[in-house]
Amino acid sequence: MSFLTSAQPTRHEIEVEVRYAETDQMGVVHHSNYLVWFELARTALCRLTGVPYHEIEQRGSWLMVTGARLSYRGGARYGDTVRVACWLAVLKSRTLEFAYEVRAEGSLLATGTTEHVWVDAASRRPRRIPEELREPFERLAGRSSA
Amino acid sequence: MSFLTSAQPTRHEIEVEVRYAETDQMGVVHHSNYLVWFELARTALCRLTGVPYHEIEQRGSWLMVTGARLSYRGGARYGDTVRVACWLAVLKSRTLEFAYEVRAEGSLLATGTTEHVWVDAASRRPRRIPEELREPFERLAGRSSA
Amino acid sequence: MSFLTSAQPTRHEIEVEVRYAETDQMGVVHHSNYLVWFELARTALCRLTGVPYHEIEQRGSWLMVTGARLSYRGGARYGDTVRVACWLAVLKSRTLEFAYEVRAEGSLLATGTTEHVWVDAASRRPRRIPEELREPFERLAGRSSA
Amino acid sequence: MSFLTSAQPTRHEIEVEVRYAETDQMGVVHHSNYLVWFELARTALCRLTGVPYHEIEQRGSWLMVTGARLSYRGGARYGDTVRVACWLAVLKSRTLEFAYEVRAEGSLLATGTTEHVWVDAASRRPRRIPEELREPFERLAGRSSA
Numbered sequence: 001m002s003f004l005t006s007a008q009p010t011r012h013e014i015e016v017e018v019r020y021a022e023t024d025q026m027g028v029v030h031h032s033n034y035l036v037w038f039e040l041a042r043t044a045l046c047r048l049t050g051v052p053y054h055e056i057e058q059r060g061s062w063l064m065v066t067g068a069r070l071s072y073r074g075g076a077r078y079g080d081t082v083r084v085a086c087w088l089a090v091l092k093s094r095t096l097e098f099a100y101e102v103r104a105e106g107s108l109l110a111t112g113t114t115e116h117v118w119v120d121a122a123s124r125r126p127r128r129i130p131e132e133l134r135e136p137f138e139r140l141a142g143r144s145s146a
Numbered sequence: 147m148s149f150l151t152s153a154q155p156t157r158h159e160i161e162v163e164v165r166y167a168e169t170d171q172m173g174v175v176h177h178s179n180y181l182v183w184f185e186l187a188r189t190a191l192c193r194l195t196g197v198p199y200h201e202i203e204q205r206g207s208w209l210m211v212t213g214a215r216l217s218y219r220g221g222a223r224y225g226d227t228v229r230v231a232c233w234l235a236v237l238k239s240r241t242l243e244f245a246y247e248v249r250a251e252g253s254l255l256a257t258g259t260t261e262h263v264w265v266d267a268a269s270r271r272p273r274r275i276p277e278e279l280r281e282p283f284e285r286l287a288g289r290s291s292a
Numbered sequence: 293m294s295f296l297t298s299a300q301p302t303r304h305e306i307e308v309e310v311r312y313a314e315t316d317q318m319g320v321v322h323h324s325n326y327l328v329w330f331e332l333a334r335t336a337l338c339r340l341t342g343v344p345y346h347e348i349e350q351r352g353s354w355l356m357v358t359g360a361r362l363s364y365r366g367g368a369r370y371g372d373t374v375r376v377a378c379w380l381a382v383l384k385s386r387t388l389e390f391a392y393e394v395r396a397e398g399s400l401l402a403t404g405t406t407e408h409v410w411v412d413a414a415s416r417r418p419r420r421i422p423e424e425l426r427e428p429f430e431r432l433a434g435r436s437s438a
Numbered sequence: 439m440s441f442l443t444s445a446q447p448t449r450h451e452i453e454v455e456v457r458y459a460e461t462d463q464m465g466v467v468h469h470s471n472y473l474v475w476f477e478l479a480r481t482a483l484c485r486l487t488g489v490p491y492h493e494i495e496q497r498g499s500w501l502m503v504t505g506a507r508l509s510y511r512g513g514a515r516y517g518d519t520v521r522v523a524c525w526l527a528v529l530k531s532r533t534l535e536f537a538y539e540v541r542a543e544g545s546l547l548a549t550g551t552t553e554h555v556w557v558d559a560a561s562r563r564p565r566r567i568p569e570e571l572r573e574p575f576e577r578l579a580g581r582s583s584a
Contacts, residue, residue, distance in 0.1 A: 017478070019474060019477065019478060020316060020317070020322070020477050020481070020491075021316060021322045021324055021473075021474045021477060023316045023317040024312060024313060024315045024316065024317070025203075025312070025315040025316070025317065025318075025319045025320075025370060026208060026210075026317075027317045028317075030312070030313045031181060031211045031214065032178050032179070032181035032182050032185075032313055033178070035177060035178035035181065035459075036178050036457060036459045039178075039457065039458050039459060040455070040457060043458070052517060053458075054515075054516050054517030055517075057171075062172060064172075064218075065177045065218055066217070066218050066219075067215075067216060067217045067218065068177065068214070068215070068216045069213075069214070069215050069216075070213060070214045070215075071212070071213045072210075072211055072212050072213065073212075077492075078317060078492050079490060079492030079493075163332070165328060165331065165332060166331050166335065166345075166462060166463070166468070167327075167328045167331060167462060167468045167470055169462045169463040170458060170459060170461045170462065170463070171458070171461040171462070171463065171464075171465045171466075171516060172463075173463045174463075176458070176459045178459055181313075182311060182313045185311065185312050185313060186309070186311060189312070198371060199312075199371075200369075200370050200371030201371075223346075224346050224463060225344060225345075225346030225347075317495075318500060318502075323473060323503045323506065324470050324471070324473035324474050324477075325470070327469060327470040327473065328470050331470075349463075354464060356464075356510075357469045357510055358509070358510050358511075359507075359508060359509045359510065360469065360506070360507070360508045361505075361506070361507050361508075362505060362506045362507075363504070363505045364502075364503055364504050364505065365504075
């Protein structure tokens with residue numbers, strides 16, 4: 001017998017040192033950089049599958065970004081080291097959604113999500129998740145078969 | 147007698163030439179740059195009020211970004227000149243929402259919104275819209291008193 | 293009879309509106325962005341040859357950057373529209389050097405140069421200037437045969 | 439008796455994980471990002487003085503960039519972790535020059551220098567090195583009194 005057990009997705013955190021170039025004249029990090037930090041955290045989370053994202057690309061697939069939402073609650077400053085948490089919030093056969101939280105010294109600065117679709121790099125057309133990544137991504141999402 | 151007439155918000159478009167530095171190894175513009183393009187279009191729209199945004203800041207107020215949503219439908223490429231349309235979708239006494247559309251050669255590449263709150267630059271606390279900007283922003287939003 | 297006439301290289305200027313995201317917490321444009329502006333001006337200069345740079349790439353050649361020098365004399369500010377001048381300062385069969393000047397309201401903010409080598413995109417190896425570009429680039433450099 | 443002993447400047451290395459957003463359509467890191475990496479390495483080197491750069495700014499001084507030179511020998515790729523070495527190559531009472539080397543897996547990708555001047559943040563005018571930083575920076579430069 002095989003069934004899905006309910007479980008939590010893997011939550012992975014990275015540290016990012018704020019770059020001077022990321023600040024703007026308000027004295028805080030420009031809001032566009034949070035999408036770049038999300039990507040760093042997503043890269044680190046995907047690495048846990050054993051297949052780093054640059055290898056996924058070399059094998060011919062892209063996880064193209066189709067949407068993003070961001071909510072800003074406070075500003076990161078030069079001199080801060082922020083922590084960016086990422087987890088796989090939604091996993092379907094053709095699409096995914098990652099969720100994010102950005103904190104500095106315990107205080108929540110931003111939350112967000114990004115939506116993605118698997119794309120075949122050669123044809124640039126949507127595709128299902130590559131077969132060898134199905135199980136690793138299901139584990140990331142907190143699903144397991146027994 | 148004074149009343150509000152229902153009208154459309156002012157829709158303003160700018161042209162942005164894609165920069166080589168904005169592309170990534172997928173061969174299209176990295177998704178974080180759309181927030182920067184949104185900001186360019188927002189700056190141009192606000193300029194229509196007669197008070198450019200850098201003057202609003204010099205007078206002591208910020209339009210801080212509190213949220214953003216982006217939906218990507220196609221990739222902009224180096225060599226493209228994209229058109230970014232912006233309008234004031236929601237106007238309240240303390241918050242605003244701008245909406246955006248990005249097109250290249252007629253094809254819709256992305257849509258999005260950004261949410262903002264008025265902030266007093268000195269105290270870094272939320273405030274109402276500066277009195278001298280109330281009418282110009284209401285006109286942008288398509289409201290007028292008669 | 294054929295000889296080279298001495299002449300000035302074509303100097304081409306573009307206007308760039310300073311982006312909020314380009315400023316840093318000093319209140320001026322972060323120094324790394326000048327390399328991006330140089331590239332915009334170089335793109336516009338190369339377009340004068342009749343072959344836009346993205347077409348040069350599509351035909352299989354890259355003008356890879358091998359060096360850069362920048363000298364900063366003043367800061368560009370949000371609200372400024374800067375003028376970036378570019379010309380082809382040195383043209384050899386395998387390498388080029390472009391020179392740049394950045395001004396805001398007549399005042400010189402920065403000067404610089406970038407060095408480049410022609411590269412075959414497929415092999416990623418240095419090559420001579422593509423034959424069809426030799427004359428257009430010589431005209432840019434101010435040389436002409438009679 | 440007091441004299442200067444000749445010694446080597448402190449060489450400090452940091453690791454930087456290449457960001458997807460830093461790549462361009464050539465498949466390597468866009469050349470402008472090396473100035474941002476240099477700044478990260480400079481920040482880390484200055485931290486060795488015991489006064490992090492954001493504190494230097496809070497005390498009212500800026501180390502403004504007045505010049506930069508870069509030489510590119512190879513391209514960094516997404517998936518690479520590069521090592522950026524930085525040292526204080528020239529130290530005068532009013533100006534400094536830092537030098538840099540960027541490597542990936544032992545291979546030299548780029549070298550460069552940046553020139554700086556001390557600026558009083560309030561007046562935005564050049565100044566001498568803040569007195570409390572004179573000795574720490576001389577130690578960084580490899581000078582010591584005995």
